[in-house]
Amino acid sequence: MDVVLQAIAFVFQWQNLAALAGGTIYGIIIGVLPGLGPSAGMALALPLVIKWDPATALIFMGALYKCSNYGGSITAILVNTPGDASNAATILDGHPMCQLGRGGVALGLSATSAMVGGTIGMVCLISSAPFLADFALRFGPAEYFLTAMLALSLIAAVVQGATIKGLVAAGLGLLLSTVGFDVITGELRYTLGWAPIEDGVPLIQALVGLFAVTQALVLAESGESISRLARLSGGFWEGVRTYFRYPASIVRASLIGLFVGVLPAVGQSSAGLLAWADARRASKHPDTFGKGDPEGVLASETATNACMPGDLVCTIALGIPGSVGAAIFLGVMIIFGIIPGPLVFTEKADVIYSLFVALVLTSFVVFIIGMTVGRRLAVVTLLPNEVIVPLILVVSLLGSFAIRNAMPDVMISLAFGALGYVMLKGGFTPIPLLLGLVLGEMVETNYHRALMISGGSYSIFYSSIISKILILLTVLSLAGPYLGSFWKTLTQGEK
Amino acid sequence: MSRALGIFFIVAAAGLLTTPASGADFPSKPVKIIVTAGAGGGEDTEARAIAPYLEKHLGTQVIIENQPGAGGKIAFEKFQKAEPDGYSLITYTFPKSVIIEYQGKTNYRTADYTPVFAWSRSSQLLVVHGDTWKTFGEFLKAAKEKPLSGGLSGRGSTTHLMGLIALDELGIKVNWVPYEGSAGSVTALAGKHLDFTICLATSAVSLIQAGKLRPLLLFSDKRDPHLPDVPVPKDLGFDMTYIPTLRGVEAPPNTPAAIVKILENAFSKAVQEPGFIEVAKKRKMVLQSVSSKEFGKAVADIYPKIAKLQEMLKN
Numbered sequence: 001m002d003v004v005l006q007a008i009a010f011v012f013q014w015q016n017l018a019a020l021a022g023g024t025i026y027g028i029i030i031g032v033l034p035g036l037g038p039s040a041g042m043a044l045a046l047p048l049v050i051k052w053d054p055a056t057a058l059i060f061m062g063a064l065y066k067c068s069n070y071g072g073s074i075t076a077i078l079v080n081t082p083g084d085a086s087n088a089a090t091i092l093d094g095h096p097m098c099q100l101g102r103g104g105v106a107l108g109l110s111a112t113s114a115m116v117g118g119t120i121g122m123v124c125l126i127s128s129a130p131f132l133a134d135f136a137l138r139f140g141p142a143e144y145f146l147t148a149m150l151a152l153s154l155i156a157a158v159v160q161g162a163t164i165k166g167l168v169a170a171g172l173g174l175l176l177s178t179v180g181f182d183v184i185t186g187e188l189r190y191t192l193g194w195a196p197i198e199d200g201v202p203l204i205q206a207l208v209g210l211f212a213v214t215q216a217l218v219l220a221e222s223g224e225s226i227s228r229l230a231r232l233s234g235g236f237w238e239g240v241r242t243y244f245r246y247p248a249s250i251v252r253a254s255l256i257g258l259f260v261g262v263l264p265a266v267g268q269s270s271a272g273l274l275a276w277a278d279a280r281r282a283s284k285h286p287d288t289f290g291k292g293d294p295e296g297v298l299a300s301e302t303a304t305n306a307c308m309p310g311d312l313v314c315t316i317a318l319g320i321p322g323s324v325g326a327a328i329f330l331g332v333m334i335i336f337g338i339i340p341g342p343l344v345f346t347e348k349a350d351v352i353y354s355l356f357v358a359l360v361l362t363s364f365v366v367f368i369i370g371m372t373v374g375r376r377l378a379v380v381t382l383l384p385n386e387v388i389v390p391l392i393l394v395v396s397l398l399g400s401f402a403i404r405n406a407m408p409d410v411m412i413s414l415a416f417g418a419l420g421y422v423m424l425k426g427g428f429t430p431i432p433l434l435l436g437l438v439l440g441e442m443v444e445t446n447y448h449r450a451l452m453i454s455g456g457s458y459s460i461f462y463s464s465i466i467s468k469i470l471i472l473l474t475v476l477s478l479a480g481p482y483l484g485s486f487w488k489t490l491t492q493g494e495k
Numbered sequence: 496m497s498r499a500l501g502i503f504f505i506v507a508a509a510g511l512l513t514t515p516a517s518g519a520d521f522p523s524k525p526v527k528i529i530v531t532a533g534a535g536g537g538e539d540t541e542a543r544a545i546a547p548y549l550e551k552h553l554g555t556q557v558i559i560e561n562q563p564g565a566g567g568k569i570a571f572e573k574f575q576k577a578e579p580d581g582y583s584l585i586t587y588t589f590p591k592s593v594i595i596e597y598q599g600k601t602n603y604r605t606a607d608y609t610p611v612f613a614w615s616r617s618s619q620l621l622v623v624h625g626d627t628w629k630t631f632g633e634f635l636k637a638a639k640e641k642p643l644s645g646g647l648s649g650r651g652s653t654t655h656l657m658g659l660i661a662l663d664e665l666g667i668k669v670n671w672v673p674y675e676g677s678a679g680s681v682t683a684l685a686g687k688h689l690d691f692t693i694c695l696a697t698s699a700v701s702l703i704q705a706g707k708l709r710p711l712l713l714f715s716d717k718r719d720p721h722l723p724d725v726p727v728p729k730d731l732g733f734d735m736t737y738i739p740t741l742r743g744v745e746a747p748p749n750t751p752a753a754i755v756k757i758l759e760n761a762f763s764k765a766v767q768e769p770g771f772i773e774v775a776k777k778r779k780m781v782l783q784s785v786s787s788k789e790f791g792k793a794v795a796d797i798y799p800k801i802a803k804l805q806e807m808l809k810n
Contacts, residue, residue: 140688319701341701
């Protein structure tokens with residue numbers, strides 16, 4: 001307990017508060033720019049902080065890493081361009097809310113999500129990091145395969161209402177996920193000799209195309225503005241109030257985010273998507289999801305913000321990074337002489353707990369920044385389309401280029417933009433496609449790995465307790481909609 | 496007359512600008528180091544750590560540019576056609592580029608590049624879970640009884656090639672399980688889903704220190720100063736070839752020797768700066784200066800080795 005009190009005193013020294021605020025603002029700016037994610041942001045900031053006191057430098061980096069996600073949600077909501085892959089699901093309801101003139105409310109929701117989701121995640125990280133890390137280690141290839149299957153079963157809920165079109169999109173997503181270097185056999189698949197897709201279809205570039213470029217095309221069809229009403233209704237505080245109206249969804253989304261974050265081999269982009277799909281399934285009015293339902297924004301953003309502390313669990317407690325961003329944060333820690341691992345909690349307790357306290361505080365700083373600055377950005381949606389369309393195209397394609405400094409990536413974004421446009425006109429939703437694209441590789445490679453370890457015996461898929469629970473959950477998830485009222489009572493309580 | 500003279504001067508000036516062969520005025524503008532992976536990885540961190548000291552000894556600005564994609568292949572192909580003026584250099588974990596050449600058709604050849612300097616060398620480590628075998632002898636006995644499952648940081652990677660060499664020499668069979676990068680295989684080992692993994696020491700150092708994982712063998716001809724207790728094959732009476740990995744920089748094909756000399760000098764001084772040595776120590780890097788000539792020899796030597804191993808990979 002002493003160490004936590006000392007850490008609080010340390011964080012409240014002026015230079016650490018300045019580092020915290022600086023990192024937060026820098027992180028939000030990095031997040032707003034598509035193509036510049038937390039990874040690039042941290043690498044660019046390294047020369048600046050390298051001479052600082054290690055704990056202060058880590059506070060700056062931690063704040064940057066944690067807040068870029070909020071920055072990404074701003075562009076996702078306002079102009080349909082995800083700042084980073086983790087904001088993919090925020091677009092689904094955040095932007096439609098904007099079109100209804102409720103952009104300010106959506107921004108209030110996302111800022112509150114950053115505060116609540118981030119705090120819940122941090123509390124779990126602080127209280128039980130070593131325990132959570134041990135839990136994560138119990139997930140082997142078989143468990144990862146089953147987790148991905150459980151996630152894929154959510155597609156069933158997403159496509160409800162337009163089953164055939166939804167399954168076509170999901171299948172397309174799964175097919176696209178097979179493009180590139182096959183990790184298991186070492187072969188290149190479906191690349192047509194084109195090097196830019198040898199690593200697989202690049203996710204952020206595809207997202208930029210599927211959402212931002214498609215959006216620009218749609219907007220270009222009419223001479224109005226994003227907000228179809230000429231004025232904005234509802235503000236930031238309405239978003240905050242709306243947020244707390246859904247306590248059950250907040251808890252579910254936080255848990256999903258934390259779970260996805262803690263598992264090192266599940267990408268951060270899945271957290272928001274899975275929470276969104278789960279919220280839709282649990283909702284009494286799934287039809288409004290994707291059309292500007294505040295609960296969709298809440299679920300997606302709360303999950304992604306809870307995901308980041310989860311991501312740090314294995315990074316700090318085991319020295320194993322859970323994502324690309326975490327890998328870079330790990331590198332930064334090592335440069336400052338803090339070697340993450342099971343021993344770090346005793347050997348460098350002062351630095352680690354200062355970092356944790358600062359990250360909790362960051363959640364609130366984000367909220368304050370969102371309250372003062374973020375909400376004023378909603379006026380962007382009142383700009384006429386002649387102005388906003390070129391702006392979206394320039395910023396998003398520039399971002400797509402900046403990720404690898406490669407022109408072919410812009411082509412990929414444009415191709416996905418065309419695909420998105422065709423899908424939209426044909427009445428398809430891009431969400432199942434995204435789920436397939438994000439989860440396909442995880443299903444495939446872990447299936448192979450499990451069988452390689454077991455020597456071909458399928459018993460590996462149901463031998464552990466975790467496997468059995470995952471199988472049960474998957475069956476329930478698939479059969480749920482057919483269980484009718486019994487299921488409704490079970491999941492949503494008596495009505 | 497004066498006009499002719501003017502033209503003469505312009506031509507002469509243009510000539511000066513386009514003939515860097517003498518190297519007399521090198522460097523007169525910023526030097527760019529291309530990293531073949533994303534920001535923040537090992538290659539990137541080392542490049543960024545050395546850059547400020549290189550700036551000091553080169554007397555010009557050093558810019559780091561990340562060109563990730565296809566394991567570095569995109570960057571390698573672009574680099575093959577880069578201007579050989581010493582202003583663009585490439586850094587990567589050798590022999591990654593040679594392995595990519597053997598995996599498919601490429602529009603570059605590592606042998607064409609001009610080696611400049613390498614600063615660190617690392618060797619592969621055989622690691623098991625802390626609850627299992629205590630010595631390499633125990634491990635070998637178990638491996639001969641039934642095939643064990645071994646994690647790889649990637650199919651066809653240096654860890655895979657080293658694993659194949661070891662199997663061949665030790666006469667054991669293994670179920671190889673490929674991952675993307677060593678984080679995956681190390682995690683799976685820590686959770687006891689695998690029996691062992693082969694990785695670089697830096698990937699597992701914190702779990703080794705905490706006693707969760709145990710290193711049993713270092714694939715090198717001499718011990719690692721950071722892991723003095725871990726035996727090398729020679730200590731146990733085995734004779735193996737090794738795939739040592741180097742981190743360094745190369746210049747585009749046909750870079751003039753005078754320019755390479757200037758760069759090599761600057762790098763060799765930069766790696767002796769206490770600030771860089773400090774970072775290297777924290778990252779558990781084994782610093783070892785490899786000159787342009789030695790680097791060139793390492794490149795020439797690796798081709799036949801990897802060619803032979805690629806044959807084994809197909810089986």
